[in-house]
Amino acid sequence: MKSKENEKDLMIRKQELSLPASAALPPMLAERMALYPENKRRPVNKTVFNNQYFQLTYNTRNHSMAISSKGDLVYSAIPYDTARNYIQRAAIQYLLHPEEIRRYIELHQTTLEKYLTLSIFQVTGNRVEENSFEVKQAYNAILQNPLLEIQIAGRLMQHDETGPLSANLAGKFLFSENVKTGIAGYISEYLNFVVQLAHSLPLMIDGKDVQLLEAAGQEQQLLEQGLTIHSDIDSALSLLPQEVKKGLENALVATDSASLVNTQPLLRSEYGEELSKVRDNYVAHSVHPDEAEKYFRNVHSTENRNLVNVVSDIHSKDGKLPFLNRHFNILTGDVSDSRVHDEEIEGIYLIGGHELVDVLPETTDQTDEQWEKWRPFFHYAWFKELLQEPDEAWYLLPTGNHPFYEVVEAELAARFPKMNVLNNKSLIHEDVRYIGLTIPVALVKRKKAQQQFILKALEKLLGENTEIPTVIVSHAPLFNELSLLPETSEAYNKDYICEEPKIEKLFEQYNIIGAIHGHHHIPASSRRFKNAEFAGKRLFVVCSIYSKVNTGFELMSLLQN
Known part of the structure; x- marks a missing residue:
């Protein structure tokens, strides 16, 4: 059987159905809505079907349906x-x-x-x-x-x-x-x-x-x-x-x-x-x-046989990966909190927030030679905060084109010799191009700078080949339009939207078919993928968070569609 988003029981009794943003109201739903007089005074959530204790409603803004229990x-x-x-x-x-x-x-x-x-x-x-x-x-x-x-x-x-x-x-x-x-x-x-x-x-x-x-x-x-x-x-x-x-x-x-x-x-x-x-x-x-x-x-079995296996936010605390997959893996960050190393796993690895601390030397003696490669960053306020209070440092981090991430990349590559650490790089596997962008956290307050980085990185990495199927991978989502985080989540920020029109133009110009992210700890039971409308096209969005019943999502099911 397959199965948090940690909803904290926010009175959310909804089960969502995503329809294309441009979808017209299906006639069968319109006919049902006409049966309920209260819909005349409800501009958004229209009743489609109900009984004494439950109701099915249709949201006219985002073209979604939801089942909810009534207040009593x-x-x-x-x-x-x-x-x-x-x-x-x-x-x-x-x-x-x-x-x-x-x-x-x-x-x-x-x-x-x-x-x-x-x-x-x-x-x-x-x-x-x-x-x-x-x-x-x-x-x-x-x-x-x-x-x-x-x-x-x-x-x-x-x-x-x-x-x-x-x-x-x-x-x-x-x-x-x-x-x-x-x-x-x-x-x-x-x-x-x-x-x-x-x-x-x-x-x-x-x-x-x-x-x-x-x-x-x-x-x-x-x-x-x-x-x-x-x-x-x-x-x-x-x-x-x-x-x-x-x-x-x-x-x-x-x-x-x-x-x-x-x-x-x-x-x-x-x-x-x-x-x-x-x-x-x-x-x-x-x-x-x-x-x-x-x-x-x-x-549950720890073996995973997915051909293209997507998983993130493992946060391993015992020095090893908790699952086994000998095919192609896409690890979208926050994999280790215990200096995990694995010499056999293959695929691509994205830098998350927790990797930034996990790769630092174990010794606190900063005169030790282990700290030599990190010395150029000692004067940065965000680096000092990263050493003392990492939870307070996440939103001070530089955008993803900083030399600091190159040192992180080298450390991860040494621990995972058969993985490709995509620190603003691309890789072609089985005729699909994967572009990995370093976005450890969602920098909402520095959204403009973040999106300028995304734009420049994509312009460089997309190159001249406009036809090859391309998937954009990052730890934190690029922006709300390509995120699996629902608006009902406490972590959702309505301002984290794409405001750079040139990014949309790139998505229109190139054969970008989907996006993959982690970061928000969205459970498998909430759903692991959706189809989204962006830049006038339909894209898949995947977020596959590790759990005992979810050691990864098979991306082939979407790549072959």
């Missing part, structure tokens, strides 16, 4: 519960492949037993062993309750992608405590809505994204990815509780808005005061994921 329905009584998208994805996968969800959970049994041991301690204060009767009983309870099984699968996806969980484990993993959270009711109503929606409009829904099926035969192509009208959910129906099964069967024959209540959902109108008290008195019981990591073993 509570997803979880657990404060700061960030697993909504993971659990929704697990719910869709349970409808499609319940047996795979069960196998996924069984694969993680040792991980679950650790969580259950800690959960029991949080509730009772008693320390039990992982092989105790209490833990085995709690584990079996998960397998006997499909709505809890869906939740656990989602939590494990989050664990694999973002690191160990630590807060309010009892409510997340123990059936006796989970029934108080309202999540089961939320899942039930969510399943009702998406089944009804998929049978009313030609859509593919995967728990995070919603895709409009416009091309003939596209339903069959996307059948395995998410829920469509052609999905066979009979196996899941036979396993779900009777009240949920009945609601889904009703949804299958429904053709318009309906009120389908199966399990008791948690509603703010009824429990608002109690929820406020819970949040006011909340004790997280949290430890940092880095501290908890050592107690969990990775149950």
Whole structure:
């Protein structure tokens, strides 16, 4: 199974569908919108379909659709519960492949037993062993309750992608405590809505994204990815509780808005005061994921067989790469926080922010000969800050044509002898040209200087060959238009847009087919690529952040389109 963006539960209940910026409103959506009078006073987010608890809306500005729960329905009584998208994805996968969800959970049994041991301690204060009767009983309870099984699968996806969980484990993993959270009711109503929606409009829904099926035969192509009208959910129906099964069967024959209540959902109108008290008195019981990591073993394969493998932001802390790929890799920065070296990995390497510290000498004695190559930069304020407080130095860094990056490049090349460090350089692999630009961070306040650097570097590296397929690679995205970071993210800055028209002209003139970046730690579950409109053409944008369930993205799937 494949699966942070760290949304911090910003009331974001959206699953986005990107349409071309110039796309006209599909007639089937226009017809649906006409059924809802409230759309006359809504200039942007138009209702397309709804029921008592959920709605599908269409954003007329960015031509996107989103599923959102209505204000009265509570997803979880657990404060700061960030697993909504993971659990929704697990719910869709349970409808499609319940047996795979069960196998996924069984694969993680040792991980679950650790969580259950800690959960029991949080509730009772008693320390039990992982092989105790209490833990085995709690584990079996998960397998006997499909709505809890869906939740656990989602939590494990989050664990694999973002690191160990630590807060309010009892409510997340123990059936006796989970029934108080309202999540089961939320899942039930969510399943009702998406089944009804998929049978009313030609859509593919995967728990995070919603895709409009416009091309003939596209339903069959996307059948395995998410829920469509052609999905066979009979196996899941036979396993779900009777009240949920009945609601889904009703949804299958429904053709318009309906009120389908199966399990008791948690509603703010009824429990608002109690929820406020819970949040006011909340004790997280949290430890940092880095501290908890050592107690969990990775149950996934570290081998990756992608032919052109894109991955970034590994932040390795044990001196080695955590995955194996013997084909062509594109490492888009922030790979190492522990002086990683690998003599066998091949491909291209982009300089990220963390490399700038990782390549510096271990000794603090700056009279040592190891510091000789760095001495020309000692007088720079940004370099002094980099040595003392790196987190404060990122936005002081010089633009990517500075001699400092040449020294960084040489250090990385020595550690990765079969990699090509693309410090404002290009490389052709399998008839595709990759241009690597050194953009360690997004310099929003110095956007003009940054974009002047991008322009000059591209003018030099693109050269005279306008026909060869070209991919632009950088650690931080070039600008918002070619970034996978959504506007709903706290890290998003609306000012980081392309304001240099000559860059757009270059994209028009040359056969630039896509852009790759890292930096923003966008999880695989949020999506790893999109198609974007820029300079009058359709380009792919890829961001593939490392996690245990994501050791890279296969770029060949986009290069061959």
